[in-house]
Amino acid sequence: MIIAVDGPTASGKGTIAKALAAHFGLPHLDTGLLYRAVGRQVFLDGGDPDDAGDALAACSFPDGLLADPHLRDEATGGLASRVSIHPVVRTALFDRQRIFATQAGGAVLDGRDIGTVIAPEAEVKLFVTASVEARAERRFREMQERGSNSTLADIAGNLRRRDERDSQRAVAPLVPADDARVIDTSELGRDEAIAAAVEVVEACLRETGPEGA
Numbered sequence: 001m002i003i004a005v006d007g008p009t010a011s012g013k014g015t016i017a018k019a020l021a022a023h024f025g026l027p028h029l030d031t032g033l034l035y036r037a038v039g040r041q042v043f044l045d046g047g048d049p050d051d052a053g054d055a056l057a058a059c060s061f062p063d064g065l066l067a068d069p070h071l072r073d074e075a076t077g078g079l080a081s082r083v084s085i086h087p088v089v090r091t092a093l094f095d096r097q098r099i100f101a102t103q104a105g106g107a108v109l110d111g112r113d114i115g116t117v118i119a120p121e122a123e124v125k126l127f128v129t130a131s132v133e134a135r136a137e138r139r140f141r142e143m144q145e146r147g148s149n150s151t152l153a154d155i156a157g158n159l160r161r162r163d164e165r166d167s168q169r170a171v172a173p174l175v176p177a178d179d180a181r182v183i184d185t186s187e188l189g190r191d192e193a194i195a196a197a198v199e200v201v202e203a204c205l206r207e208t209g210p211e212g213a
Contacts, residue, residue, distance in 0.1 A: 006113065039058075101114075
């Protein structure tokens with residue numbers, strides 16, 4: 001069984017995906033981390049994230065970079081959004097994601113184009129969303145815990161710009177798959193959001209029957 005979890009930054013999709021993986025005993029991949037690693041590598045190389053050549057060169061980042069705590073920084077998230085618009089970058093990372101998605105037994109992947117591009121055959125497709133205001137407040141609290149001095153207004157502005165880039169890019173834009181189940185977490189707490197997602201997945205499994213699992 002493949003579970004695809006898509007949605008914008010700070011919508012709760014990562015938390016939901018991890019919880020679903022634990023609940024159903026499946027491996028989990030945060031595909032956004034791959035793009036953050038590319039963005040971070042561009043920065044370390046002194047390159048330009050808006051240059052397709054520099055971004056492609058950064059796709060050969062060492063696996064150890066995935067453990068870099070700077071990948072969770074707001075600045076790195078912005079770099080990830082910028083490098084992800086390049087078709088050559090998305091092509092370079094496609095195979096890695098497909099191999100993970102199609103492994104025996106299934107998997108849970110979260111990102112922005114899992115249900116539309118990476119695993120369109122996924123048995124379950126979720127699109128997790130929330131208002132910019134709710135997402136900004138969540139990210140603001142996260143950044144405060146890390147000692148960041150980012151303001152709520154700055155974070156909200158960054159989210160709006162990233163949403164615009166992600167939804168309007170020519171290749172693999174951030175849009176719900178036609179058959180995705182939408183979960184709005186604006187008014188939901190962590191446990192409520194997870195419970196709603198588990199309920200949706202179990203409903204999908206009941207609809208498809210054993211052969212869909």
